[in-house]
Amino acid sequence: NGLVVAGTLSRATGTAEREAALEMLDWRRSAGRRITLGADKAYDVTAFVGDLRARKITPHIAIDGHLTKTGKRRKTAIDRRTLRHPGYEVSQRCRKRIEEIFGWIKSSAGLAKVKLRGRAQVDAAFTLALAAYNLIRLPKLLAAPT
Numbered sequence: 001n002g003l004v005v006a007g008t009l010s011r012a013t014g015t016a017e018r019e020a021a022l023e024m025l026d027w028r029r030s031a032g033r034r035i036t037l038g039a040d041k042a043y044d045v046t047a048f049v050g051d052l053r054a055r056k057i058t059p060h061i062a063i064d065g066h067l068t069k070t071g072k073r074r075k076t077a078i079d080r081r082t083l084r085h086p087g088y089e090v091s092q093r094c095r096k097r098i099e100e101i102f103g104w105i106k107s108s109a110g111l112a113k114v115k116l117r118g119r120a121q122v123d124a125a126f127t128l129a130l131a132a133y134n135l136i137r138l139p140k141l142l143a144a145p146t
Helices: 016-028 046-054 086-107 119-143
Strands: 035-039 057-061
Touching: 016 035, 016 046, 035 086, 046 057, 057 086, 086 119
Parallel strands: 035 057
Antiparallel strands: none
């Protein structure tokens, strides 16, 4: 449906996005049935995929297959069993909706260049932008034929 269900602000480090994703998954998820997680190729890291599997989450992550400086193809953390599953293709198509949210926040909500100081103020502006995106998205979802 393209609605935002969770969002968090973190200090920019090399692993902050992956750590925040795991943290948000722990908030939202009960120990019920197995779920999938679609993500872009920045999440194609062995440690992150291992953390997902430990939480009984199937990683539907885009493969980061770029060439290294030595000309070898980068090794992916996603196994062939996951790649051949039909749900993997669906997750990769739905992933576009996530990127649309960040595009809207940067362009329409004016957060491409934040003009606030302090993490608390930036977090409040980010949360407000996520809520505004959901409010804009809801009428389109309610008007859509089922």
